Amino acid sequence: MKNIKVGKIINTHGIRGELKVLPLTDDPKRFSDLKEIYIDDDSYYIQKVGYKKNFPIVKLKEYSNINDVLKFKDKYIYISEDNLVDLEEDSYFIFQIKGLKVFTLEGLEVGIVKDVLTPGANDVYVVKSENKDKEYLIPAVKEFIKEIDLANKKIIINPIEGLLE
Numbered sequence: 001m002k003n004i005k006v007g008k009i010i011n012t013h014g015i016r017g018e019l020k021v022l023p024l025t026d027d028p029k030r031f032s033d034l035k036e037i038y039i040d041d042d043s044y045y046i047q048k049v050g051y052k053k054n055f056p057i058v059k060l061k062e063y064s065n066i067n068d069v070l071k072f073k074d075k076y077i078y079i080s081e082d083n084l085v086d087l088e089e090d091s092y093f094i095f096q097i098k099g100l101k102v103f104t105l106e107g108l109e110v111g112i113v114k115d116v117l118t119p120g121a122n123d124v125y126v127v128k129s130e131n132k133d134k135e136y137l138i139p140a141v142k143e144f145i146k147e148i149d150l151a152n153k154k155i156i157i158n159p160i161e162g163l164l165e
Contacts, residue, residue, distance in 0.1 A: 003038050003078035004095055007031070007056065011073060017053065017074055021056040029157040030085055031056040034065075038078040092148060094123075102127045102138070102155045105146060110136060110164060135162055 007021040021031065031049045037058075038044070045061040058077075063069050084093065094116045102125070104109040111129040118124075123140040138144055138157060147156040 002081050002095075003082065004081060004093070005076050005138075006021075006037075006079050007076050007077040009039075009072045009077065010067055012066050013052070013057045015066045016070045017059065017065050018050075019058045019069055020052075021058055021077060024076075026141060027085070028054050028056055034079060034083060036083075038080070039069075039072055040132060058092050070130070083153075090148075092150075096150055097125065097148070097155075100148070100150075100153050100155050101155055104156050105156060106162075109136075112125075113155065116140075138163070 007023050009019045010022045011020040012018065013020045023031065023117050028051070034049070035048055036043055036045055038132075047059045047061045049059070050057040056136055058067070063113075066099040067138050087093070097113050097116050101133075102113060104110060111127040111134075113125045114128045114135075116123050117126060125138040125140055127136045128134075129136070138159070143156060143159050144159060144163070146158050147157070
């Protein structure tokens with residue numbers, strides 16, 4: 001089973017062993033539903049989660065002192081795939097999009113999705129061409145993205161003039 005990155009521990013919080021987390025998810029409140037997390041491949045159980053200015057404050061079971069949790073600072077929090085939330089139809093997790101091959105409607109291979117940017121209104125796929133040594137920024141909107149086929153690991157796009165130049 002694959003572990004999915006959902007947050008980064010950016011600091012401790014208080015002296016009782018709580019951790020301030022930068023959420024790497026659309027819904028910071030989803031941390032309230034978690035019972036178990038992974039840090040450096042080790043499993044930890046959550047005792048409670050609070051929020052301060054949309055930052056989850058996570059208290060791990062069996063950790064009650066700031067000195068015990070300092071080692072977690074700047075580490076990433078992962079969850080198992082079976083803890084993923086259900087998405088709406090035609091919505092995908094970033095880890096599902098990265099690595100997919102991108103083709104035009106005509107079958108021309110554009111490249112591979114190397115990253116997904118989340119600047120605001122919509123995501124943007126960073127597609128790296130394998131043979132032209134170029135990168136393309138493809139807005140993740142229905143006007144351009146015609147099909148995402150996870151089973152065959154490909155995305156079909158309908159680019160406007162100039163998008164792939």
